[in-house]
Amino acid sequence: xxxxxxxxxxxxxxxxxxxxxxxxxxxxxxxxxxxxxxxxxxxxxxxxxxxxxxxxxxxxxxxxxxxxxxxxxxxxxxxxxxxxxxxxxxxxxxxxxxxxxxxxxxxxxxxxxxxxxxxxxxxxxxxxxxxxxxxxxxxxxxxxxxxxxxxxxxxxxxxxxxxxxxxxxxxxxxxxxxxxxxxxxxxxxxxxxxxxxxxxxxxxxxxxxxxxxxxxxxxxxxxxxxxxxxxxxxxxxxxxxxxxxxxxxxxxxxxxxxxxxxxxxxxxxxxxxxxxxxxxxxxxxxxxxxxxxxxxxxxxxxxxxxxxxxxxxxxxxxxxxxxxxxxxxxxxxxxxxxxxxxxxxxxxxxxxxxxxxxxxxxxxxxxxxxxxxxxxx
Amino acid sequence: xxxxxxxxxxxxxxxxxxxxxxxxxxxxxxxxxxxxxxxxxxxxxxxxxxxxxxxxxxxxxxxxxxxxxxxxxxxxxxxxxxxxxxxxxxxxxxxxxxxxxxxxxxxxxxxxxxxxxxxxxxxxxxxxxxxxxxxxxxxxxxxxxxxxxxxxxxxxxxxxxxxxxxxxxxxxxxxxxxxxxxxxxxxxxxxxxxxxxxxxxxxxxxxxxxxxxxxxxxxxxxxxxxxxxxxxxxxxxxxxxxxxxxxxxxxxxx
Numbered sequence: 001x002x003x004x005x006x007x008x009x010x011x012x013x014x015x016x017x018x019x020x021x022x023x024x025x026x027x028x029x030x031x032x033x034x035x036x037x038x039x040x041x042x043x044x045x046x047x048x049x050x051x052x053x054x055x056x057x058x059x060x061x062x063x064x065x066x067x068x069x070x071x072x073x074x075x076x077x078x079x080x081x082x083x084x085x086x087x088x089x090x091x092x093x094x095x096x097x098x099x100x101x102x103x104x105x106x107x108x109x110x111x112x113x114x115x116x117x118x119x120x121x122x123x124x125x126x127x128x129x130x131x132x133x134x135x136x137x138x139x140x141x142x143x144x145x146x147x148x149x150x151x152x153x154x155x156x157x158x159x160x161x162x163x164x165x166x167x168x169x170x171x172x173x174x175x176x177x178x179x180x181x182x183x184x185x186x187x188x189x190x191x192x193x194x195x196x197x198x199x200x201x202x203x204x205x206x207x208x209x210x211x212x213x214x215x216x217x218x219x220x221x222x223x224x225x226x227x228x229x230x231x232x233x234x235x236x237x238x239x240x241x242x243x244x245x246x247x248x249x250x251x252x253x254x255x256x257x258x259x260x261x262x263x264x265x266x267x268x269x270x271x272x273x274x275x276x277x278x279x280x281x282x283x284x285x286x287x288x289x290x291x292x293x294x295x296x297x298x299x300x301x302x303x304x305x306x307x308x309x310x311x312x313x314x315x316x317x318x319x320x321x322x323x324x325x326x327x328x329x330x331x332x333x334x335x336x337x338x339x340x341x342x343x344x345x346x347x348x349x350x351x352x353x354x355x356x357x358x359x360x361x362x363x364x365x366x367x368x369x370x371x372x373x374x375x376x377x
Numbered sequence: 378x379x380x381x382x383x384x385x386x387x388x389x390x391x392x393x394x395x396x397x398x399x400x401x402x403x404x405x406x407x408x409x410x411x412x413x414x415x416x417x418x419x420x421x422x423x424x425x426x427x428x429x430x431x432x433x434x435x436x437x438x439x440x441x442x443x444x445x446x447x448x449x450x451x452x453x454x455x456x457x458x459x460x461x462x463x464x465x466x467x468x469x470x471x472x473x474x475x476x477x478x479x480x481x482x483x484x485x486x487x488x489x490x491x492x493x494x495x496x497x498x499x500x501x502x503x504x505x506x507x508x509x510x511x512x513x514x515x516x517x518x519x520x521x522x523x524x525x526x527x528x529x530x531x532x533x534x535x536x537x538x539x540x541x542x543x544x545x546x547x548x549x550x551x552x553x554x555x556x557x558x559x560x561x562x563x564x565x566x567x568x569x570x571x572x573x574x575x576x577x578x579x580x581x582x583x584x585x586x587x588x589x590x591x592x593x594x595x596x597x598x599x600x601x602x603x604x605x606x607x608x609x610x611x612x613x614x615x616x617x618x619x620x621x622x623x624x625x626x627x628x629x630x631x
Contacts, residue, residue: 004489007482008475015477278472285434285469286534287462288490289455373434376469 005292008283009299012276019268020300024308026264027355030257031312031348036320037250038344040336043320045243047336052235058087058204059213062220064227071198073223082209083216087113088200090190094148094159094183096136102180103146103159104170105190113204114171116184121165127189130161133182138163146183148194159193161185258355261308265301265359273297273363280367281375290368297364298357305356309349316348380443381542381574382408382431387440389426389597400426401437402597408590410541411572413565415585417602418594424578425546427594431576432467432544433457445541462491466535466573470547473531474519480506480530481515487537493630501626505533508619509563525556532563539627543567545577549584561587566616 013020062069067090077086090105106114111123116131121140124131132138142163147156161183170182191197207213213231220229273280283293320338328335389401400423408414408431416424429435430442433449442450445464449457461467474483484502489495506512509529511522519527528548535543545564549557565587568575577584578594582605585591593602 002489002492003495004486007478007486007489011475011477011482279475282469282472282475283486284458285432285461285467286487286490287458287460287465288487289458292490373429376434376472 002292004288005296005299008293008296009303012272012296013300013303016272019272020304023265023268023304023356024311027261027305027308027352028312028315030254030261030355031309031352032316032319033257033312034254034351035313035316035344035348036323037254038247038347039317039320039338039341040323041243041247041250042341042344043336043338045239046339048239049236052232052239058085058206059210059232060205060207060217060220061230062203062205062224062227063091063230064201064224066226067194067196067199067201069200069203069224069227071200074200074203077203077205082207082212084206084208085110085113085204086206087204088187089202089204090187090194090196090200091202092148092190092194094146094156096138096144096146096181096183099136099181101133101136101146101183103148103190104182104184105187106184107187114184115169116165116167117169119166119168121163124164124184124186127186127192128160128162129164129186131165131167131184132163133180134166134168135181136183138166140164140166150194157194159185159190258351261352261355262359265304265356266362269297269301269360269363270366273367276367277370277375280370281372284370284372285376294364294368297360297367301356301360301364302353305353306349308356309352312352313345313348317345379410379446380407381410381412381445382406382576383441383443384427384431385441387427387430387437387442389423389430389435390438399597401430403440404597404599406592406599408574408576410574411568412589413568413575413587414577415588415591415602416576416578416594416599417580417582417585417591419580422594423597424594427599428544428546428576428578432465432542433461434467462487463538464541466538466540466543468528468531468535468543468545468548471551473534474527476519479516479518480511480522480533483519483530484533484537487534491538497626497630501623502533502537504619504622504626505536506530508536508616509533510559523556525552525559528552528556528560529563532560536567539623540573542574542576545575547579547581548577549579549581562610562612563616566613570613570616571620 069088071088074086074088077083087107087110092103094101094103108124116123118131119134121131132144138144140163144161144163146159146161148159149156167182167184170184207216214233217229217231280293284290317340324336324338384404384406387401387404391398391400404427416427418424426435430437431444433444437450441448447460449460452460475486478486481499481502484505485498488498488501503512503515506515509532511526511530511533514522514526519530522530528551543564548560548564552560561584564575564577567573579585585605588604591602591604592599
């Protein structure tokens, strides 16, 4: 770029530094909002996804409202070469005293799979023994009676259990945080007590070839249309949808901020061009081309846009860190990562530049098409 | 002697809300190179319109305009801009300097726009400021200069690209007598020592004293006028000395 263009742009910016600084701040607000909201959104999404990967107990989870999944189905799954494990359980709702409990029947042979986190006592070894959630307030060595309702008209089934352990969590937190007041008992004992034979209402499936998760899930849905088939992917898709909605909301906020930047740039540059009419006319009369005048203005607004973008990007990133820190100090759980994402930062800078250029377009066009005699006369 | 400016049958009509204004009515004029020509006449006589057409800032409604051997009548705007930048120096009645540039930067600006290297432009700008007696005010901004000093700085700016044609519109109307005298002597020195063609529009008869030829403009017509008697002291030796240095700079990059 020619030196006279740089000289005009730099000298004018120096002369109107307060005005341009204000413009930098306005543009920076848009960039800061964009970087901060995007960073928090992406960080929160990463956090939720990681949590899901950690706590989702299987690649596929089949759940039926009725206890109608036969053992033959589980066996046929286990016979597939790419199925690592298929763990059937029975999950029922009942009452213990005045509390609602979730009764979970798990096979004793595979109890390790369920990763029961014991606080006290031991795991069940025989029928009638139970490990109960610490929230139920029952001590090991005590007996308890659980009533399970199978329908609204039939009388409840009474199950007496001997508490041998207290647990705080199950399946790495998949069920534990839901506060279901869990009672874990041997599966065959529960099936016998309930008189449901060799039927289940939930199966946890793990496969060795992850590319087969979706086809298998599809096949299971077709085989059991009444059952719900969940995969990690479907949970991730739900998370994606939630975050997409959130991002859309953020996008509106960012668009409003950037629009304010465009309007402010338009106003500031219109005032500047109006003030510089005489000077522009003089430059054109001297023989400085309209292209050079346009370049000088473009250099000014580009510098403002870039400066605003960089300042906003830095402020947005550290602002996000600050908000996280503040929320944590205030006692809110906000343990999401706040990653520095170069592409978001670059996008903030590019958008700021575009905002500045868009706002300056009309005023600069006016300056370029100005006929010097109209002013000098 | 070749012609710096040649006008033939030039008409200029302005269309306004009140109707048409016939500013020039078939002007035919030949201004020889290296002469000092003064266009004199009252306000609204059409002399500034004539000056603007000769400087390529305005186009005639009809007629032919040839400036420094180039027919500029229908030249496109980009070529006209370049032509003005390299060939014509224009000094306006007022508003001649960019307010946020120093006197030195104002003088350098047209040279840089023409593509001259920065160090050469700076050296030449300093010489031009010395020529107009502003070597000590090079780093001052226009607001820090008096009206006369501003007009002298503007004259240096008009001379930046060593124009063959220097056009001045009421160059002394906004300055005090002393500054006016200094500016006129400078213009005359440039004309004599540098052989620059000078065209001045004025309503002040004293200015016409520097002219080789005077034209009177009245009602859109141009007629021969009389050169008033008067004496303007000029320092030709100083002007020549600076001219030699400027020519040396120009020869290194052109």
